[in-house]
Amino acid sequence: KAGVTQTPRYLIKTRGQQVTLSCSPISGHRSVSWYQQTPGQGLQFLFEYFSETQRNKGNFPGRFSGRQFSNSRSEMNVSTLELGDSALYLCASSLGWVSSHEQYFGPGTRLTVT
Amino acid sequence: AQSVTQLDSQVPVFEEAPVELRCNYSSSVSVYLFWYVQYPNQGLQLLLKYLSGSTLVKGINGFEAEFNKSQTSFHLRKPSVHISDTAEYFCAVSGERLTFGEGTQLTVNP
Numbered sequence: 001k002a003g004v005t006q007t008p009r010y011l012i013k014t015r016g017q018q019v020t021l022s023c024s025p026i027s028g029h030r031s032v033s034w035y036q037q038t039p040g041q042g043l044q045f046l047f048e049y050f051s052e053t054q055r056n057k058g059n060f061p062g063r064f065s066g067r068q069f070s071n072s073r074s075e076m077n078v079s080t081l082e083l084g085d086s087a088l089y090l091c092a093s094s095l096g097w098v099s100s101h102e103q104y105f106g107p108g109t110r111l112t113v114t
Numbered sequence: 115a116q117s118v119t120q121l122d123s124q125v126p127v128f129e130e131a132p133v134e135l136r137c138n139y140s141s142s143v144s145v146y147l148f149w150y151v152q153y154p155n156q157g158l159q160l161l162l163k164y165l166s167g168s169t170l171v172k173g174i175n176g177f178e179a180e181f182n183k184s185q186t187s188f189h190l191r192k193p194s195v196h197i198s199d200t201a202e203y204f205c206a207v208s209g210e211r212l213t214f215g216e217g218t219q220l221t222v223n224p
Binding site: 004033035042043045048056058090092102103104105106107108 | 146148150155156157158159160163204210211212213214215216217
């Protein structure tokens with residue numbers, strides 16, 4: 001069974017631009033979660049989607065948004081990029097809700113904002 | 115609210131020595147506990163999990179962890195480490211969401 005895939009793996013953007021990251025979950029998984037990883041803040045939860053509905057959201061500004069499609073694939077969007085948005089963005093999928101199912105992580109998308 | 119504290123940010127050990135990575139958690143509800151490992155430029159890989167039942171949990175690569183409810187701890191152990199175990203290790207608690215500790219960098223020296 002294929003694992004979680006994320007595209008692109010690396011991205012360089014300029015301040016003020018917007019970016020869209022993509023995540024394809026493991027086949028059969030209905031929940032997708034997104035995390036931001038930085039050296040200073042560690043791993044922080046962004047949001048969780050289950051069956052196309054946002055089930056939970058972390059403490060991030062409205063510039064960070066996401067969605068999930070009927071095939072469980074998910075995208076996250078960051079608008080008006082800031083230097084502090086430079087991070088590794090990790091996507092994880094699970095069979096069901098995060099609260100009761102283990103998550104499987106993708107390799108991440110490394111975003112650099114200049 | 116829930117939180118996770120990994121008590122050591124860096125743990126250097128020699129090859130074939132035992133190692134313990136410490137993790138304490140707090141939560142107002144019943145939780146599931148996990149240890150993940152992250153190798154450079156990669157995502158997180160699940161090492162082991164505690165959902166219920168036996169408090170001693172065995173995982174991949176020879177790692178094990180013990181859930182101690184009274185001390186709210188979930189320490190990770192390995193009796194003999196290898197160079198290839200060098201990585202960052204994250205303890206996590208799952209309540210309403212998955213909350214991670216700050217990570218422990220394990221460095222295994224020859």
